[in-house]
Amino acid sequence: MYQPSESSPTSASVDLAALAQNVAHVRRLAPHANILAVVKANAYGHGALEITQTLQRLAVHRFGVATIDEGLALRQAGVQDAILVMGATVPAQFAELVAHRLTPVLYRADLIPAFAAHIRSGSSPYPVHVKVETGMGRLGVSPHEVLDVLQRTEFQAALRLEGLMTHLADADNHGNDHTKLQLARFQSTLDHLRQRGLAVPLVHAANSAGIIRYPNSLYSLVRPGIMLYGYHTLSHDIEAPALQPILTWKTSIAHLHRIQTGDSVSYNRTFIASRPSHIAVLPIGYADGYNRLLSNRGRVLIGGRRVPVIGRVCMDMTLVDVTDIPGVTIGQEVILIGQQGSERITAADLAAWQQTIPYEILCAIGPRVPRRYLPLGSPAGETSRER
Ligand SMILES: Cc1ncc(COP(=O)(O)O)c(C=O)c1O
Incomplete structure (x- = not known):
């Protein structure tokens, strides 16, 4: 294992x-x-x-x-x-x-x-x-x-x-x-x-x-x-309980570099910069479950702001455009699913971007990603109802 x-x-x-x-x-x-x-x-x-x-x-x-x-x-x-x-x-x-x-x-x-x-x-x-x-x-x-x-x-x-x-x-x-x-x-x-x-x-x-x-x-x-x-797939006009997504998926910036207008990033050059740009490299890719369909479509959170995925998602790396985010540093937290400041990205958002359902997004998070657990605390008020 x-x-x-x-x-x-x-x-x-x-x-x-x-x-x-x-x-x-x-x-x-x-x-x-x-x-x-x-x-x-x-x-x-x-x-x-x-x-x-x-x-x-x-x-x-x-x-x-x-x-x-x-x-x-x-x-x-x-x-x-x-x-x-x-x-x-x-x-x-x-x-x-x-x-x-x-x-x-x-x-x-x-x-x-x-x-x-x-x-x-x-x-x-x-x-x-x-x-x-x-x-x-x-x-x-x-x-x-x-x-x-x-x-x-x-x-x-x-x-x-x-x-x-x-x-x-x-x-x-x-x-x-x-x-x-x-x-x-x-x-x-x-x-x-x-x-x-x-x-x-x-x-x-x-x-x-x-x-x-x-x-x-x-x-x-x-x-x-x-x-x-914490998810359902009912449409918005159907009354549903206020479920709470329980998973936050995060990484941190591994590398930063600047490119000029006309430069490209990642495989097959699907992103060409239309301005001088600041690029962050994230150590996460489709082998971790961050789907390649998110290429040029996905968003992540950095510094409490939504930042676009640019170019093709690679097997082990993903590139995002941080040109508009001041003071970005190597090691800074990046949220793929979860909340940062007042912004939030859910598995349902990723599902919409790649035309699937939150089930598939969650199941796809791969074995390279360690799971960490925030404790239950005391399950006060829970009575033993079964068994
Ligand atoms: C037989 C069966 N029951 C229950 C479930 C749970 O479904 P859901 O995740 O939509 O609650 C599944 C999941 O697909 C299932 O296959």
């Missing part, structure tokens, strides 16, 4: 007290549901272990990852709580999943016997979640297949249905027809199972947008991801 140095000029600092506030928003919106915190993709770039451990202190005791490897990494670091593997899994990894007591999401009929084959006969039934495909068009058993799947013999001995879930495709969008349809399909599947006497201990459908917008998606468990990290 790559270990960046503590003295690295670049870092991502994660405010754990802000994470606690975002968790409080989830609890306010879903007061009767337990939380399964989505910590896949290194907790959306924030550091899976530290985020998980902090959430445990905040009385969250269920976690969602995408891959078995992500689950194993948490187990190996000592996380004992329930870990749901929500992504596409292959039977070749089922033995490892069972050995580490991860919980699988089974999303196709043939996975039931394939998974049950790994449970020793005589051992207590292994908890699994079954995913229903209601309109995401990705993974899941179709609603009319679910009863057959759950009536298979594997569910009489080897397996125990712990959870039934679906995933919303469009809950952050303006229109709500598709989400209503998904939730109606899910509810009628659930009703049908209950009429047939099947117990479903945990029911879950809501991602962050579901939690914020669809009270009827909450059920007994909610699966927030992006809102824990």
Whole structure:
């Protein structure tokens, strides 16, 4: 595992007290549901272990990852709580999943016997979640297949249905027809199972947008991801809680130089100076997750002012024009995501500049960038609600 140095000029600092506030928003919106915190993709770039451990202190005791490897990494670091593997899994990894007591999401009929084959006969039934495909068009058993799947013999001995879930495709969008349809399909599947006497201990459908917008998606468990990290992708005219971005990404100026009118900077000469210019070189590039699409588009904060990225973002370096910023020095702080003075750049801004979503910006912050953690403090007022 790559270990960046503590003295690295670049870092991502994660405010754990802000994470606690975002968790409080989830609890306010879903007061009767337990939380399964989505910590896949290194907790959306924030550091899976530290985020998980902090959430445990905040009385969250269920976690969602995408891959078995992500689950194993948490187990190996000592996380004992329930870990749901929500992504596409292959039977070749089922033995490892069972050995580490991860919980699988089974999303196709043939996975039931394939998974049950790994449970020793005589051992207590292994908890699994079954995913229903209601309109995401990705993974899941179709609603009319679910009863057959759950009536298979594997569910009489080897397996125990712990959870039934679906995933919303469009809950952050303006229109709500598709989400209503998904939730109606899910509810009628659930009703049908209950009429047939099947117990479903945990029911879950809501991602962050579901939690914020669809009270009827909450059920007994909610699966927030992006809102824990302080973002959503709802449009501005939709009412949303005041989430707090928890990550600040900063670096410092590595080098300064002056160029003349007509001089160019960086690969392929995409920036030609139209005036004598003062150029700062930042020790950060696309290998760190600062996307090349930010070339000649991005902005950073220096001295409390917005400063343009000029020329192509390189693998390890990015150039910015500091001509209008007085007194700039080597070593001066540069904010890529975060606040400086009264100015602020968010992952949503970077996403807009490179036509993507804040999720991708955060996940892309690479292993060369050390994560530092601002402490949670005492989680006063947090009561142990789960477990
Ligand atoms: C199955 C599942 N549930 C929940 C989430 C969390 O979604 P969000 O980050 O939008 O809250 C994800 C993330 O993509 C997911 O794949």
